[in-house]
Amino acid sequence: MTALLSLENVSRAFGGLRAVDGVSFGIEAGEILGLIGPNGAGKTTLINVITGVHPANSGRVIYDGRDITRLKPHQIAKLGLSRTFQIVQPFPKMTVLENVAAGALFAGQSPSMAEASREAMEQLRFTGLASVADKPALSLTLAQRKRLEFAKGLAMKPRILMLDEVNAGLNEAEIDDALAMIRKVAEKGVAIVLIEHLLKVVISVSNRIVVLHHGQLIAEGEPSAVLRDPAVVEAYLGAKYAARYGGAS
Amino acid sequence: MKNWLILLAGTGVLALLPLLGDNYLMRLATMVAMYVILAQSWNFIGGLAGYPSFATAGFFGLGAYTSAVLQGMGVPLFASWGAGGLAAVIFSALVGGAILHLRGHYFAIASLVTVEVLREIVNTTPDITGGGMGLNLPIMRMTVAEHATFFFYSMLAVAFACMACAIVVHKSKLGFALRCIQQNEDAANILGVNAYLYKTIGFGFSAVFAGIAGAIYASWVHYIEPPDVFDVLISVKPLVMVLLGGLGTIFGPVIGAFILLTFEEFVWRTFLTVHAAALGVIIVALVLFLPNGVLSLTREKLGLRRRAAGEKR
Numbered sequence: 158m159t160a161l162l163s164l165e166n167v168s169r170a171f172g173g174l175r176a177v178d179g180v181s182f183g184i185e186a187g188e189i190l191g192l193i194g195p196n197g198a199g200k201t202t203l204i205n206v207i208t209g210v211h212p213a214n215s216g217r218v219i220y221d222g223r224d225i226t227r228l229k230p231h232q233i234a235k236l237g238l239s240r241t242f243q244i245v246q247p248f249p250k251m252t253v254l255e256n257v258a259a260g261a262l263f264a265g266q267s268p269s270m271a272e273a274s275r276e277a278m279e280q281l282r283f284t285g286l287a288s289v290a291d292k293p294a295l296s297l298t299l300a301q302r303k304r305l306e307f308a309k310g311l312a313m314k315p316r317i318l319m320l321d322e323v324n325a326g327l328n329e330a331e332i333d334d335a336l337a338m339i340r341k342v343a344e345k346g347v348a349i350v351l352i353e354h355l356l357k358v359v360i361s362v363s364n365r366i367v368v369l370h371h372g373q374l375i376a377e378g379e380p381s382a383v384l385r386d387p388a389v390v391e392a393y394l395g396a397k398y399a400a401r402y403g404g405a406s
Numbered sequence: 407m408k409n410w411l412i413l414l415a416g417t418g419v420l421a422l423l424p425l426l427g428d429n430y431l432m433r434l435a436t437m438v439a440m441y442v443i444l445a446q447s448w449n450f451i452g453g454l455a456g457y458p459s460f461a462t463a464g465f466f467g468l469g470a471y472t473s474a475v476l477q478g479m480g481v482p483l484f485a486s487w488g489a490g491g492l493a494a495v496i497f498s499a500l501v502g503g504a505i506l507h508l509r510g511h512y513f514a515i516a517s518l519v520t521v522e523v524l525r526e527i528v529n530t531t532p533d534i535t536g537g538g539m540g541l542n543l544p545i546m547r548m549t550v551a552e553h554a555t556f557f558f559y560s561m562l563a564v565a566f567a568c569m570a571c572a573i574v575v576h577k578s579k580l581g582f583a584l585r586c587i588q589q590n591e592d593a594a595n596i597l598g599v600n601a602y603l604y605k606t607i608g609f610g611f612s613a614v615f616a617g618i619a620g621a622i623y624a625s626w627v628h629y630i631e632p633p634d635v636f637d638v639l640i641s642v643k644p645l646v647m648v649l650l651g652g653l654g655t656i657f658g659p660v661i662g663a664f665i666l667l668t669f670e671e672f673v674w675r676t677f678l679t680v681h682a683a684a685l686g687v688i689i690v691a692l693v694l695f696l697p698n699g700v701l702s703l704t705r706e707k708l709g710l711r712r713r714a715a716g717e718k719r
Contacts, residue, residue, distance in 0.1 A: 231595050231596075263600075
């Protein structure tokens with residue numbers, strides 16, 4: 158089976174810092190891929206490389222059989238790769254509906270503004286934000302803003318959705334809601350890349366996990382196997398953590 | 407729909423002005439129309455996209471000189487006005503490609519420099535443009551009243567076209583894209599907005615009508631020189647008018663144009679020697695105390711009313 162998205166030996170440096178260093182892996186349709194690693198491991202940079210914000214210095218990003226390494230962010234967005242931001246990035250003065258409609262109109266390429274609004278409303282219902290559709294994005298709570306990011310990502314009609322810490326700062330009930338949504342989206346065939354610090358969340362939802370450390374890929378595979386990997390334990394988890402989660406699952 | 411009605415009604419009322427037969431009033435009305443054009447032009451890039459352009463005087467002066475030079479070569483009046491607008495658009499596309507990747511103050515400074523570059527080009531090509539000596543335009547054979555009426559209607563027609571364009575753009579995909587860019591350009595890019603393309607188009611809209619206005623102005627006053635049509639005030643006033651009226655709104659620029667011209671006339675008469683300073687003080691005070699423009703007052707009122715109605719329900 159060929160991967161929907163594959164990274165081939167991708168590197169990105171900022172000055173002397175190799176933030177992403179020779180990373181290769183693939184993602185298949187409908188898969189939920191957990192991307193974990195310590196702070197500064199290069200997770201967000203990797204997303205920036207894929208989405209064209211900070212193009213790779215070397216290596217290639219292949220999406221659907223096409224080299225997208227050098228494409229611009231807006232072109233990549235239109236091809237069906239969408240992302241959410243770790244630090245939420247709404248258009249503060251626009252309404253929640255307009256925020257999501259922007260995703261549908263520009264990346265999702267809805268034929269008209271009316272159609273974009275209709276699709277946006279659908280995503281707001283799915284993410285449980287329909288009741289605040291006409292409020293300015295600025296007025297939302299953090300949990301709602303995270304869901305707004307999610308709704309925006311979905312309105313872009315993605316084939317790959319990259320979620321950068323959508324659960325950070327949420328309480329348990331909110332996280333459960335978010336995970337249920339993520340699973341539903343993946344069931345429709347959308348590949349999900351999930352950057353996440355809460356290991357419990359990653360393990361419960363991911364089909365596969367990729368671990369980054371100092372910009373390098375140090376482990377890849379089944380969640381339980383990866384968490385038992387000695388390199389991962391040393392770099393990220395600590396032995397106690399590994400015993401608690403790696404052994405249990 | 408409501409916007410169209412307001413525009414048509416407003417233009418209709420203004421169009422009756424020549425019936426009064428007051429040439430002073432006609433001159434003022436022509437100036438208002440010109441101010442509306444310049445303010446609304448700036449609003450496309452400055453208000454909608456949030457790019458503080460100081461290039462308006464460049465478009466205005468380029469339009470004026472293009473039209474003046476072409477008329478000197480025997481090109482008919484209306485064609486030369488159209489050419490003025492076209493020259494401004496082409497220039498905006500060339501310059502926009504070079505400076506629209508700059509943001510905030512950097513863009514402001516770069517756009518300001520484009521005006522100086524144009525002024526210098528005119529100054530150093532006296533064979534074509536008359537250089538610092540200025541350029542005379544063909545005198546038109548009409549009475550004073552006919553002259554006033556003709557230029558009033560010309561300016562009003564362009565102002566109408568510019569306003570109509572604004573109404574369409576505000577509702578369009580382009581307007582939406584520009585608002586996204588204004589609020590968060592990086593996020594807009596990630597959402598699939600081709601920011602560079604839309605900014606350049608927005609810059610083009612901010613150029614075309616300013617260029618035509620400059621062309622009409624040149625014909626109106628018969629004589630242009632670089633310090634007149636490349637005056638930095640032509641770049642600053644639109645910004646002030648839009649801030650006065652309401653940033654990124656459709657009718658804010660119109661309100662701002664009326665307010666600014668009223669103040670200018672009033673202050674000019676009352677404080678003949680220190681009028682520039684007095685005008686400055688008034689502008690600063692208005693911007694300080696009404697940062698969101700006059701339209702925000704009505705909107706706040708409407709908002710309150712709507713909220714009250716919601717509570718009753």
